[in-house]
Amino acid sequence: MSENRLSIILKPAFLLLALSLFTACKTGERNKSFQGICGTVIFKSGNHMPGPSRPQPKGQPVVRDVLIYELTKIDQTEATDDGFYSKIKTKLVKQVKSGKDGQFCVSLPPGSYSVFVREEKGFYANLSDGQNNIYPVTVEKDRRSTITVDITYQAVF
Missing domain, CATH: 1.20.5 (Single alpha-helices involved in coiled-coils or other helix-helix interfaces)
Incomplete structure (x- = not known):
């Protein structure tokens, strides 16, 4: 050749x-490596009751303010109803807005945090653990914690 x-x-x-x-x-x-919390905010409404040959609705990704607070117990807030809080007495650590696809990412130091979203009726979080911590998420060194924030106050399960 x-x-x-x-x-x-x-x-x-x-x-x-x-x-x-x-x-x-x-x-x-x-x-x-990324250290912090990444997730998706999903709004669910209507009937989510399981049934035969009934597909489960997935909800819609939404744009929302996502607020990361120091780990917050229920008695460190003023709760209203349906997962809403009018006042959070712990320190706001960071705030980020989810995109049109509902996704967000926030860089944080290692530690434990509480996650809320801002709705018209107040701060919303519908999860807690056995120690009364509201929507607890732990961030480990050089690790990404991935969550899905389901806004479900207009849904029936």
Whole structure:
């Protein structure tokens, strides 16, 4: 095979190899460890009762203010009804807005936090643990905690 033909074959192969290595490096940069909370905010309304041959509605991703507070117990709030709180007495750590796809990400130091979303009727969180902590999420060093915040006050289960 002549040197010219070999060059025609090898140059594109070399360029393809170089491009794939460059892309791998760029992808690796995007996948660096993230420390904090990422999630999706979903609004659910209507009938979510299970039934035969009835598909479960998934809800709609929504734009909302997501508020991250120091870990908050129920007695550190003024609760109203249906998962709503009018006042939270712990410190607000960070606030972020979910996108049209409902997704959000917030960088946080290691620790335990409570997650709320802002609704017209107040702060909303519909989960608690056995120690009366409201929507508790733990962030570990160099780890991403992934959650789904379901807003369900207009849904029936």
